[in-house]
Amino acid sequence: xxxxxxxxxxxxxxxxxxxxxxxxxxxxxxxxxxxxxxxxxxxxxxxxxxxxxxxxxxxxxxxxxxxxxxxxxxxxxxxxxxxxxxxxxxxxxxxxxxxxxxxxxxxxxxxxxxxxxxxxxxxxxxxxxxxxxxxxxxxxxxxxxxxxxxxxxxxxxxxxxxxxxxxxxxxxxxxxxxxxxxxxxxxxxxxxxxxxxxxxxxxxxxxxxxxxxxxxxxxxxxxxxxxxxxxxxxxxxxxxxxxxxxxxxxxxxxxxxxxxxxxxxxxxxxxxxxxxxxxxxxxxxxxxxxxxxxxxxxxxxxxxxxxxxxxxxxxxxxxxxxxxxxxxxxxxxxxxxxxxxxxxxxxxxxxxxxx
Amino acid sequence: xxxxxxxxxxxxxxxxxxxxxxxxxxxxxxxxxxxxxxxxxxxxxxxxxxxxxxxxxxxxxxxxxxxxxxxxxxxxxxxxxxxxxxxxxxxxxxxxxxxxxxxxxxxxxxxxxxxxxxxxxxxxxxxxxxxxxxxxxxxxxxxxxxxxxxxxxxxxxxxxxxxxxxxxxxxxxxxxxxxxxxxxxxxxxxxxxxxxxxxxxxxxxxxxxxxxxxxxxxxxxxxxxxxxxxxxxxxxxxxxxxxxxxxxxxxxxxxxxxxxxxxxxxxxxxxxxxxxxxxxxxxxxxxxxxxxxxxxxxxxxxxxxxxxxxxxxxxxxxxxxxxxxxxxxxxxxxxxxxxxxxxxxxxxxxxxxxx
Numbered sequence: 001x002x003x004x005x006x007x008x009x010x011x012x013x014x015x016x017x018x019x020x021x022x023x024x025x026x027x028x029x030x031x032x033x034x035x036x037x038x039x040x041x042x043x044x045x046x047x048x049x050x051x052x053x054x055x056x057x058x059x060x061x062x063x064x065x066x067x068x069x070x071x072x073x074x075x076x077x078x079x080x081x082x083x084x085x086x087x088x089x090x091x092x093x094x095x096x097x098x099x100x101x102x103x104x105x106x107x108x109x110x111x112x113x114x115x116x117x118x119x120x121x122x123x124x125x126x127x128x129x130x131x132x133x134x135x136x137x138x139x140x141x142x143x144x145x146x147x148x149x150x151x152x153x154x155x156x157x158x159x160x161x162x163x164x165x166x167x168x169x170x171x172x173x174x175x176x177x178x179x180x181x182x183x184x185x186x187x188x189x190x191x192x193x194x195x196x197x198x199x200x201x202x203x204x205x206x207x208x209x210x211x212x213x214x215x216x217x218x219x220x221x222x223x224x225x226x227x228x229x230x231x232x233x234x235x236x237x238x239x240x241x242x243x244x245x246x247x248x249x250x251x252x253x254x255x256x257x258x259x260x261x262x263x264x265x266x267x268x269x270x271x272x273x274x275x276x277x278x279x280x281x282x283x284x285x286x287x288x289x290x291x292x293x294x295x296x297x298x299x300x301x302x303x304x305x306x307x308x309x310x311x312x313x314x315x316x317x318x319x320x321x322x323x324x325x326x327x328x329x330x331x332x333x334x335x336x337x338x339x340x341x342x343x344x345x346x347x348x349x350x351x352x353x354x355x
Numbered sequence: 356x357x358x359x360x361x362x363x364x365x366x367x368x369x370x371x372x373x374x375x376x377x378x379x380x381x382x383x384x385x386x387x388x389x390x391x392x393x394x395x396x397x398x399x400x401x402x403x404x405x406x407x408x409x410x411x412x413x414x415x416x417x418x419x420x421x422x423x424x425x426x427x428x429x430x431x432x433x434x435x436x437x438x439x440x441x442x443x444x445x446x447x448x449x450x451x452x453x454x455x456x457x458x459x460x461x462x463x464x465x466x467x468x469x470x471x472x473x474x475x476x477x478x479x480x481x482x483x484x485x486x487x488x489x490x491x492x493x494x495x496x497x498x499x500x501x502x503x504x505x506x507x508x509x510x511x512x513x514x515x516x517x518x519x520x521x522x523x524x525x526x527x528x529x530x531x532x533x534x535x536x537x538x539x540x541x542x543x544x545x546x547x548x549x550x551x552x553x554x555x556x557x558x559x560x561x562x563x564x565x566x567x568x569x570x571x572x573x574x575x576x577x578x579x580x581x582x583x584x585x586x587x588x589x590x591x592x593x594x595x596x597x598x599x600x601x602x603x604x605x606x607x608x609x610x611x612x613x614x615x616x617x618x619x620x621x622x623x624x625x626x627x628x629x630x631x632x633x634x635x636x637x638x639x640x641x642x643x644x645x646x647x648x649x650x651x652x653x654x655x656x657x658x659x660x661x662x663x664x665x666x667x668x669x670x671x672x673x674x675x676x677x678x679x680x681x682x683x684x685x686x687x688x689x690x691x692x693x694x695x696x697x698x699x700x701x702x703x704x705x706x707x708x709x710x
Contacts, residue, residue, distance in 0.1 A: 081638050083438030083467030112438030116469040116632075118639065141605070158659030158668040170597040172604075180600065182593040214662050231587025238537040238671040241656070242525040245535065249527075249648050250496070250639050256652050277471075283436050284473065284605050293604050297611050301596070304513030307569050313513040316593040 007200075009339065010331030011354055016054055017042040019342070019354040023057060026349040027064040029071050033096055040095045040130055045332045048323030049127035049183075051192025054354075055338055056126070058345045059262065060093070066266040069093060069123060075100050082108070084116045086251060091269045094125030098274060102134040102142070105278035109140055113283030118275040120253035124149045124262060128169030129183035129320070131276050135171070136179050139287045141279040142171045147248045147255055149262040149270055152191050152228045156237035159212050161227060162256050165190050166243040171317070173281075175291035177298040181317030186240040187228040194220045194228075199337040248273040362555075364694065365686030366709055371409055372397040374697070374709040378412060381704040382419040384426050388451055395450040395485060400687045403678035404482035404538075406547025409709075410693055411479070413700045414617065415448070421621040424448060424478060430455045437463070439471045441606060446624045449480030453629060457489040457497070460633035464495055468638030473630040475608035479504045479617060483524030484538035484675070486631055490526070491534050494642045496634040497526045502603045502610055504617040504625055507546050507583045511592035514567050516582060517611050520545050521598040526672070528636075530646035532653040536672030541595040542583040549575045549583075554692040603628040 020038035025031055045053030063069050073092030077085050085104055089097035101117045108115035125131065128144050135142035148164025155162055165185035172180045185191075189208040197204055197220040209217040209226045217226035230236025248255030253273025260270045281287045304313050327333075334342075339354065346353035372393045379389035400408030418424050428447030432440050440459055444452035456472045463470035480486065483499050490497035503519025510517055520540035527535045540546075544563040552559055552575040564572040564581045572581035585591025603610030608628025615625045636642045659668050682688075689697075694709065701708035 079639060081466070081468030081635075083464070083469040083471075084634075084638055086639050109438070111436070112467060113436030114438040114469070114471040116438075116634070141601070154662075155656040155659050155668045155670075157661055157665030158656070159662055160655075160659035162655055162659060170601070172597065172600045180596070182597045184587075184590045184593060188587060212662075214664065231590050232539075232543060234669070234671075235539045235586050238539060241535070241652075241671060242527065242537045245527045245649065245652065246496070246525070246634075249645065249652065250634070250636065252640055256655050279439075279471070279601075279605070280436075281605065283434060283439055284441050285434070285607055290604065294600065297596075297600065297604060300515075300517055300611050301510040301513070304510050304515035304517060306512050307509075307514055307567075309569065310512035313510045314589070315510075316589075316596060 007336045008333035009336070010333050012331050013042050013046055013328065015354060016045060016332060019346070020054060020057055022351045023061055023345060023349055026351050027061055029064065029093070033093070036099060037093050037095045040099065041126060043130055044126045046324050046327045047127070047129065048320045048327070049129065051190060051196050052127040054334070054342065055192075055196065056124070058341050061345055061349070063262065063266045068267045068269065077104070082112045083114060084118070087117060087119045089119050089122035089272075091121050091123065094123035094272060094274070097122040098125040098131045098276070101274070101276050102131050102278070105276050106135050106138050106140060109135070109278035109280045110138075114277065114279050116275060116277045118247070118251040118273065120251040120271060120273050121269065122253070122272040122274055123270050124272060125274065127183060128167045129171065129181050129317070132169035132171040132183070133179065133181060135278040136173045139173065139281050141173070141281065142169070143277040143279070144169045144274065145243045145247045146274040147244055147253060147259065147272055148191070149259070149272060150191065151259050151261070153187060153230060153237070153240055154227055155241070156230065156234040163237070163240045163244060164259060165228060166240045166247065168243060172294055173291055174294040174298055175288065177295045178321040179317060180294065180298060180315050181320065183317070183320075186236045186243065187230050189228065191228060194223050199341075200335055247275050251275065362691045363688035364691070365688050367686050368397050368401055368683065370709060371400060371687060374701070375409060375412055377706045378416055378700060378704055381706050382416055384419065384448070388448070391454060392448050392450045395454065395481060398485055399481045401679050401682045402482070402484065403675045403682070404484070406545060406551050407482040409689070409697065410547070410551065411481070413696050416700055416704070418617065418621045423622045423624065432459070437467045438469060439473070442472060442474045444474050444477035444627075446476050446478065449478035449627060449629070452477040453480040453486045453631070456629070456631050457486050457633070460631050461490050461493050461495060464490070464633035464635045465493075469632065469634050471630060471632045473602070473606040473628065475606040475626055475628050476624065477608070477627040477629055478625050479627060480629065482538060483522045484526065484536050484672070487524035487526040487538070488534065488536060490633040491528045494528065494636050496528070496636065497524070498632040498634070499524045499629065500598045500602045501629040502599055502608060502614065502627055503546065504614070504627060505546065506614050506616070508542060508585060508592070508595055509582055510596070511585065511589040518592070518595045518599060519614060520583060521595045521602065523598060527649055528646055529649040529653055530643065532650045533676045534672060535649065535653060535670050536675065538672070538675070541591045541598065542585050544583065546583060549578050553578075554696070555690055602630050606630065
């Protein structure tokens with residue numbers, strides 16, 4: 001898979017992870033926590049989630065410097081039954097909270113078959129697929145939903161920004177084919193894509209955003225004059241709302257008017273909510289037979305003849321899988337705009353920048 | 356709420372349920388089962404799910420007459436852990452299977468906090484919201500996903516019909532406001548809407564379907580020359596696929612090429628898969644506080660100023676709630692085309708038609 005080399009430079013996963021860890025340690029995140037966060041953020045970049053990996057570092061650093069994040073958290077189970085748990089993230093970096101929750105859900109699902117773990121007092125944790133994929137190694141299906149950390153979406157027909165792009169990810173393991181991994185915002189475009197368009201100086205296609213008069217908005221630097229469009233109109237709005245109730249309200253996390261815009265406010269704890277469900281395939285039947293059936297589905301989709309204008313059918317997660325193969329071997333391409341921003345952060349922290 | 360009276364006649368819920376029961380008993384469904392199915396089908400009509408209530412009766416009757424349904428089923432738990440169960444529907448009418456599963460999920464969730472119950476060897480069960488709403492009475496959230504009983508959707512970019520509209524419903528209780536109930540297909544329009552358009556002699560709007568050359572298809576009588584469009588393009592395809600893996604493949608139910616088109620084949624057992632998740636709000640926190648928070652969300656959405664062209668913001672399930680109020684009081688409007696079809700069915704069965 002050839003990625004556009006224009007204005008980008010490639011860096012190894014190791015170099016990226018080390019830089020992130022250096023930066024986080026410089027703002028006094030404990031070394032082991034910094035290592036875990038750096039590893040997960042780098043994973044995001046390797047998987048092609050360009051808006052959710054190292055791209056987020058300057059924002060995270062700023063939050064830590066302004067006191068908006070708890071660097072000595074006590075992440076713990078607050079409520080617990082056999083099929084669920086509610087975890088208090090104690091305002092820790094979201095990656096640490098969600099890794100804890102995914103491991104807990106996996107452990108519980110070994111006994112209960114299916115386990116649902118929700119969080120509150122969590123924070124932005126990177127791409128949804130990162131956590132949905134964690135149960136795969138245990139022959140489990142993962143399902144993850146998060147409240148986005150800024151509202152960019154009004155209810156359908158409205159103009160007040162009350163909803164985020166609340167994403168969902170679902171990961172299902174195959175036998176010989178790659179896992180099928182859906183990771184999607186409930187909007188046509190995730191806000192991270194708008195942010196990367198700004199940094200790259202690109203226009204947005206029509207359909208991503210509209211302005212307050214209902215007209216298409218294509219200049220990403222004017223994104224605060226409009227809002228993201230939900231997929232399928234009222235349906236995407238409905239999904240964003242229900243996911244918000246499940247990941248936010250049910251967990252006692254912020255939703256609606258209470259959501260803290262982490263692009264603007266770096267001090268107030270976000271009280272982010274997420275949930276992950278681990279589904280133990282063995283509880284439902286034979287694991288090997290299931291994985292073979294998933295392979296059959298995978299191949300049947302790939303074998304479909306295509307519509308005019310399409311070269312091939314893609315499975316959810318297939319592009320990410322190809323990027324992962326490329327980036328593991330050839331490094332992660334980082335855009336010059338992001339490199340400048342990272343160099344500025346490194347300079348402020350007095351650490352060696354990514355090189 | 357005023358519904359278009361043109362070419363429709365209203366019938367009381369009681370009259371509809373009695374007619375459905377008469378018809379099902381006439382084809383030898385046991386009286387108590389027929390009563391339950393008739394009640395749930397009528398509920399669908401009261402709630403405004405016009406494509407999923409009495410509209411389906413002639414098809415169900417034909418399936419029974421042709422031997423495609425088991426009238427003496429042994430619906431039973433095949434696998435069971437504290438957080439899940441797999442139910443064998445024994446090729447029973449789907450309403451009976453899903454009622455069994457919803458009650459089981461509720462019972463299990465009282466102990467486990469969250470319970471996931473999947474089915475195989477089930478059948479079409481009517482609208483998704485019917486089952487997602489069942490846990491509400493126990494102060495639980497319901498989440499339901501089903502495999503559709505006919506493939507109308509290719510994978511994104513493809514032309515082979517490998518996917519159904521696999522719907523999702525999520526129901527969350529409020530305190531003083533109505534429950535928020537999302538019930539949506541993963542396609543722009545559900546296939547039931549195409550069917551009702553045929554019966555009513557109406558054109559479809561552009562965006563519902565495309566033909567095999569990628570051109571808009573608006574004549575619903577030509578629906579077999581094209582396919583439904585997923586919401587958000589590849590995202591809706593992704594959702595339909597993942598829901599299929601979860602409701603179908605995981606449960607050992609039909610998915611992909613194995614789906615039996617119940618519009619054409621009335622003999623082969625469909626091996627339909629569904630799942631329902633019951634989430635006990637009390638396991639996560641105070642129930643009353645939760646419901647009040649849901650009310651706050653509800654009112655905040657309603658209070659949003661509107662876009663040009665929109666009179667008000669609607670919550671998921673609000674239109675259904677209004678229809679329910681109207682239809683409970685004034686009866687269910689039934690279109691003349693459907694009435695004719697029902698009279699024909701009644702005549703064939705030698706029972707008194709809906710009147």
